[in-house]
Amino acid sequence: MTINFWHGQGDTAVLVIEDLVADFERSHPNIKVDTGGGVLSDAMLQKVLAALAAGSYPDVAYIFGSDLANIARSPKVVDMGDTIAGTNYWKPVRDAVMINGQVRAAPALVDSLAVVCNKTVFSAAGVDLPKENWRWDDFVSTAKALTNVDTGTFGTGWPGAGDEDTVWRLWPLVWDAGGDVIGSNGRGIGFADAGVEALEVVRDLARDKSVYIDPKSGSEQMYQVYNSGRMGMVVTGPWQLPDILDAGVDYEVVPLPSFNGKPVTISGPDTWTVFDNGAARVEAARTFVSWLIQPEQDVRWALGAGSLPLSQESESSPEWSQYAAETPGLKVFATALESARVRPVHPAYPDISQALATAITSVLLGKSTPEEAMRTCADEADAALRIPR
Structure with a gap:
């Protein structure tokens, strides 16, 4: 029995996936896993939708959590209710695979956002490192103090390509300000007011010229600026720590600021989604995915992908504990999962995100005030939510 596995990974992560697949095949000689198809994860949604339309689709695919609702509308998506039973998964992990009370995928990866501070830049500017329970006003003032036009140093950075990388950094501010992505009645956004407060932080960073705006998808330029010592703070996740370490940056990780002192961050769990290519292949795909997310394999995958353990059981393993002890700041990201929230698994989310x-x-570019920008955003997002789906 051969199943097609579109894993969506590149660089170091693909090597980890291939090693895991080889181990699975050795322990399950009746199942072969073909990893040759698919595309990188950023393009996976369109690839899978096209494959479903053509009637030739994979058995397992790596689907972003924010895309699951669109994919799960297909009757070919297999319910995965039994895969997360009995394991102490983090709440964001469970939330990311649930749609209307049903488990529509298996968790693949989880992460969180925090602030990574370049201690050398802070020292050169004579600025103290942030403490826990700091506020967004502190973030803005610290970014301004770190900015140095003469040396080309920025206080912080923000992805400016206008994609999900631009958006998901704002959701913690929205939630912290009392908003939600979708309103309680489901027919309008829940952040018309909170969004203004969140965007005021963005406005202040732009006003102070303390934010590096990366115009390209992927944020590579932003991270290059940070790793070269010309940025004091970057909001990022654990996946970036290996590159920061390789660049020789002397850094410290602190939790995200807040408006009111209550910790909140965002987690971006992604999924292994299983598709129905007949009962025998579904059974084989379920067996593979269930094996893949067990703590032993989960820890290997988390170490290779630069993510966090899916469950508290995985986090307590000796392998993860040793890695966390050897990687400064990693525990801050893991602890943040306790107060993390996820974006809603909703078919209108891509339209809300784009707005x-x-x-x-x-x-960021100074073209609109927060109030003006939110009015336009609300009009477009509310219209998307009113579309019958």
Whole structure:
């Protein structure tokens, strides 16, 4: 029995996946896993949708958590209710695979956002490192103090390509300000007011010229600026720590600021989604995915992908504990999962995200006030939520 596995990984992560697949095949000689198809994860949604339309689709695919609702509308998506039973997964992990009370995928990866501070830049500017329970006003003032036009040093950075990378950094501010992505009645956004407060932070960073705006998808330029010692703070996740370490940056990780002192961050769990190519292949795909997310394999995958353990059981393993002890700041990201929230698994989310991305970039570039940007965002996002699905 051969199943097709579109894993979506590149660089170091693909080597880990191939090693895991080889181990699975050795322990399950009746199942072969073909890893030759698919595309990188950023393009996976369109690839899978096209494959479903053509009637030739994989058995397992790596689907972003924010895309699951769109994919799960297909009757070919297999319910995975039994795969997360009995394991102490983090709440964001469970939330990311649930749609209307049903488990529509298996968790693949989890991460969180925090602030990574370049201690050398802080020292050169004579600025103290942030403490826990700091506020967004502190973030803005610290970024301004770290900015140095003469040396080309920025206080912080923000992805400005107008995609999900631009957007998901704002959701913790929205939640912290009392908003939600979708309103309680489901027919309008829940952040018309909170979004203004969140965008005021973006406005202040842009006003102070303390934020490096990366115009390209992937944020590579932003991280290059940070790793070269010309940025004091970057909001990022654990996946970036290996590159920061390789660059020789002397850094410290601190939790995200807040408006009111209550910790909140965002987690971006992604999924292994299983598709129905007949009962025998579904059984084989379920067997593979269930094996892949067990703590032993989960820890290997988390170490290779630069993510966090899916469960508290995985986090307590000796392998993860040793890695966390050897990687400064990693525990801050793991602890943040206790207060993390996830984006809703909703078919209108991509439209909401695009409307907010436009609002953020317009404020970053000084083209709109927070109030103006949110009015336009609300009009577009509310219209998307009213579309019958």
